[in-house]
Amino acid sequence: MSEFVDEVPIRDESIRLGQFLKLANLIESGAEAKEVIADGLVTVNGETDTRRGRQLRAGDIVEIGGAKARVVQE
Structure with a gap:
């Protein structure tokens, strides 16, 4: 069984963890x-x-509550 990892593109070379959680819709605010x-x-x-x-x-790869998102360069 393969795990689903959502790929979330970012514009810059890096992004802060807090910002990425919002961008990836893993949290609300x-x-x-x-x-x-x-x-x-x-x-x-x-x-x-x-x-x-x-x-x-x-x-x-960031994970919270079983949801995973991978940072990808846009």
Whole structure:
């Protein structure tokens, strides 16, 4: 069984984790992003990351609540 990973294009070379969660429609708002990241509910490339300003680049995979999104260069 293969896992579905949504590919989300970004315009720049990198994007902050909090911004990416909103762009990928994984959360509703910046306030929610801050909360779920601080609570350790978000993983980047399989590791929990609590830094909202974490810089993501093409190929990084973000997961929250079983939903996954991969950063791709636009």
